[in-house]
Amino acid sequence: MAATFVGRLWDATVTLLAAQGHQLPSDSSAAPSEPFLSSETALEVNGPRYVNVRGVPCVVPLVTHEFANSYWHPAVVDFTPPLCDEDYSVAYLKWAVTCSPGVQFDRIAAAWVNGVELLRTSTAEPSRQAGVSWEVVKDVSLYGDVVREGGVVVVALDNIVNPTYTSSFTVQLSLEFYRPLDSSKEVKQPDLVVPLSSHQTSYGWFTEKPTGVKNGPPHHLVKLPENTEEVYLELFLSQHQCDEFYYANPPDSYAETSTSGSSATSGDAGATATGGDSLCGGGGPFREVQVLVDDELVGVVWPFALVFTGGLNPYLWKPIVSIGAFDAPTYLLNLTPFLGKFLTEADQPHVVVFRVVYGEAFWLIDGNLLVFEDRGATRPTQVEVLEERLGRYVAPTVATMSAMAASTNDSNTASNTVIWASAARELYVRTSVTTSTGTKIYTLQQQFDFTNTQMYSADGLDQWFESHTHVDTTMTVTTFPVWSPATQHTQMELERPAPPKTVLVSQTEDYPLAGSVHYRAGKNGSFMLITEFSNAFTRSTAVEGNGIDFRYGYTPGKVHTTLATSATLDSRRNPPPLCKIFLPKPSESMKVLAVLASVGALVGVSQAQTRSHLLRVHITTQKVALYDQCQWEDRAVRCDSGMFCVEREENFGWCLKQEPVVGEQCGGAETNGPWSVPCNGTDLSCVLISSQFSQCQKTADRQKLKKPLDQQTHHHHHHHQKEAKEPEAVKLWGRCKWEDGSKACGSGLQCVEESAWSGRCMKKDADMYDQCGGLEWRGRWKAGCPKSATCKMTDNWYSQCLPEAAS
Structure with missing residues (x-):
């Protein structure tokens, strides 16, 4: 069928693109072109880097290795x-590749590191000219x-070098330790990290094959300390081979009739599944990753x-x-709500299993x-489970309908x-956990929603798909403090014990994507x-109450x-050159700066020869100056x-200086707590001026300190100010x-006060x-308008x- 043809053609085209490596045509008349941009840029999923660091890092090289023929040889x-x-407590892993x-x-x-996975990544594809x-x-x-304890580092990058695939990857892996800029924002480290990995001196990941249920899913034996109070799992995963594009997979019934005997190539592993029992492209677009303990469900992703x-x-990704x-x-x-499953029969290990459904x-x-x-x-x-509603499996609902033919000559x-x-x-569980500090009631509630639409037209030669995954997670912990006879309590405490405290953590995950593939046949083959293709990655976390009631630092x-x-x-061999890139400004809905990119490239492919219009792009990120605003409600x-x-x-x-000089602010107390930075100079000290403000001053002058600045600035009628030089006025x-x-x-x-400590100059007229x-901190402010205009309130x-007519 035609769909079988385009499936094979698509695989062949992508393979050809990689195999040719942007090779120029062999004819001597072709104009030389400059090398493609040799540095590639990533879109962040973990927020900005180096947000709580100061000073120069302590760098620890770990691995420098060239990966050529490296399959099964990490x-x-x-x-x-x-x-x-020890005060270098902020740690960054740096992965640099050429x-x-x-x-x-x-x-x-x-x-x-010691069986604990720290990074899951993939490689870029090189250009023939510049790598x-x-x-x-x-x-x-x-x-x-x-x-910090030392041990064994394992880096896996399975690669092949042969006459067709000629490039190797050189990886430099290192650790960078920094002093924290604000110690109150340091990460809470667990008392114990237990790797759920397959090996500590080789590949750590498990290969979960849904088709290999007969052999049993990959598993790990775990035995936790009997005094465990809370437990969390950080899960690393990636999809491969026939599941690499699972979001565009049709149901088996459609795949069997439309792509029977076709092949699918997985770019990241270079493996091919061909025909018959290895049919790719079915299974539908829905996937669920499950975590099981002793064959009981404890987590869903x-x-x-x-x-x-x-x-x-x-060419989408350059x-x-x-x-x-x-x-x-x-x-x-x-x-933690499932902690009892880890602690029953404390002298016996428990089986943790990862499984991918569908x-x-x-x-x-x-x-x-x-x-x-x-x-x-x-x-x-x-530990006592008070209530739980956990369905083992969820079955997606699938509906199909015939689409219109691409033209009047096509048949439906x-x-x-x-x-x-x-x-x-929906998942719901409520559990009581009692330790030496009292009893805590943990409640976990999750709501998962998934939709996917696929449309095939032109007798299956065109495909359009749209998918949306949304997950809402709510976690609460209610703490009932323990009363101990050994503790001295006041009469009021005995008559009125401390009320329970509740902390709420709500998290949202939102993953929309959409794409299309259109094939058009021309003359002479x-x-x-x-x-x-377009997609988005959104994760948000909100905390209500005292977050310390969770041991993990949300x-x-x-x-x-x-x-x-x-x-x-x-x-076609000689297409007109066309290549463009569009980088609009960050969306106003972004909390963390993100990049929207739309890249179009018209590329010529002719069997063993390829011509591509090459592109050089410089990406800049907005930065702001001293005392300028750097954070808003939505970005x-x-x-x-x-x-x-x-x-x-x-x-x-x-924005403030990391190393202020004499007379500049070196500390304060904000909504998130106090902060301070060291002054730039051995003869300087950070002097507390008020509860909200500290200033760098010379150590020898600390005893000569006069009234705090916030008291001095209100006495404009003093005679000595008439002798002082008139300060330069602030501009609009x-x-x-x-x-x-x-x-x-x-x-x-006029000075419009935005808050108790901030104001901007705005026009009076x-x-x-x-x-x-x-509307600002002190209420509503207003400026005059021209005679032919009126001041219209937008919000x-x-x-x-x-x-006046428009208003």
């Missing part, structure tokens, strides 16, 4: 405990105790679909790779158990079809293949990254070099108020279409001068 290196001071010029597929890779290089930096402070740099079309391709997102599961091919999965112990325990932890065959799939499930925040890209392959930007963003309140931050939009003082605005301007008012926070 790099295994022993390393000694790092010689970094790939030699030539031809190579994308490859899956990972790094483990490619990139780096990944990941915060691994959660595993600080693991990396509906995953974010990874797209590797050779996925769908290699110079910006797909979301998560260089740093695959992990999944943190709070297993999968077609293999997934690489492992994880790390994060164990927090009751250090004051005098007896084993007592079984290949012209619309397919809908959906699934939903030519063809055009048009590919479009941090409020949001990461939102979105991407859109397209590419066109034209088999954040980075400060210039040598500065950091101080969160003054939940929706406002401003400039800052006119700080916590410790203020500055006059220029002529025709606004021009047409300018802002003329809004509570913004009014604008508009023509």
Whole structure:
């Protein structure tokens, strides 16, 4: 059938693209072209780097290794405990890769320390002229105790070098230890990390093959301390081979009639499943990853679909790779409500199993158990499940309908079809955990929703797909403090014991994606293949109440990254050059700066020869200067070099120096607690001026300190100020108020107080279409408008001068 033809053609085209490696035509008349951009950029899934560090890092090299013919030969290196001071408590893993010029597929890779996986990643595809290089930096402070004890590092990157695939990858892996900028924001490290990996001196991941149920799923034996108070699982996973594009897989019934006998090639492993029993492209688009303890369900993940740099079309991912391709997102599961399953029969180990439901091919999965112990325990932890609703499996609902033919000459065959799939499930468990500190009631509730639509037209030659996964997780812990006769209690405490405390953590995951593949046949065997793809990655966490009641340090925040890209392959030998890249400004809905990219490329492919229009792009990230705002309610930007963003309140931050000099602020107390940085100079000290403000002053002058600045600034009638030099007036939009003082605005301007410690200069008489008012900290402010205009309120926070007719 035609669908079988396009499936084979698609595999052949993608393989051809990789095999040719952007090779120029052999005819001498072809104009030489400059090398392709040799550095590739990733879209972040874990937020910005180096957010709580100061000073120069203590760098610990771990591995430098060239991966050529490296299948079944990971790099295994022993390393000694790092010689970094203990106050260097913030740890980053740095993965830097260079790939030699030539031809190579994308490859899956990972790094483990003592069996604990720290990074799941994949490689970029090189250009023949310049190769490619990139780096990944990941915060691994959660595993600080693991990396500080020394041991064995394993790096896996299965690669093949032969006459067709010619490039090798050189990996440099290192640890960077920093002093924290704010010690109150340091990660809470677990008392014990238990790797759920297959090996500590080789590949750590398990290969979960849904088709191999007869042999049993991969498993690990676990025995936790009997005084365990809380336990979490960080899960690492990636999908491969026939499941690499599972989000576009049709149901088996459609795949068997439309692609019988076809082949599918998995770019990341270079493996091929061909025909018959190894049919790819079925199973439908829904996948569920399960975690089982002694064959009982304790965790469910509906995953974010990874797209590797050779996925769908290699030209989609230059110079910006797909979301998560260089740093695959992990999944943190709070297993404390299921703690009893780990602690029953304490002298016996328990079997932990990973399973992929409805999968077609293999997934690489492992994880790390994060164990927090009751250090004051005098007896084993007592666990009782109070209520649970846990369905073992969920069956997706599938509906199909015949689609219209592509033209009046086409017939409505079984290949012209619309397919809908959906699934939903809810998990609920409430558990009592009693330790030496009292009793805590843990409640976990999750709501999962999945929808997928696929449309096949033109007798199956065109495919369009759209998928959406959404997960809401709510975790609460209610603490009932223990009453001990050995403790001295007041009469009031005896009559009125402390009430229970409740903490609520709510998390949202949202993973939409959409794409299309269109095939157009031309004359003399030519063809055009048009590919479009877009997706987004959103995770948010909110904490209500005192977060310390959870031993794991939940941090409020949001990461939102979105991407859109397209590419066109034209088999005609000499196509007109066309290549464009579009980088709009960050969306106003982004909490963490993200990049939206839309890349289009028209590429010529002719059997053994390829011509591509080459592209060089420089990507810049907005940075703000000293005292400028760096955080808003819905987004954040980075400060210039040598500065950091101080969160003054939940929706406002401003840039201050990391190493202030004399007279500059070196500390304060904000919504998130106190902060301080060292002054730049051995003769300087950070002096407390008020409860909200500290200043760098010379140590010898500390005794000469006069009134605090916030008291001095209110006495403008003093005679000595008449002798002082008149300060320069602040211009429009400039800052006119700080916590410790203020500055006059220029002529025709007014100082609008945005908060108790911040103000901006705005016009007293606004021009047409300018802002003329809004709601701020001290109430509503207003400016005049021209005679022919009126001040129209758009919302509570913004009014604008508009023509009277328009208003």
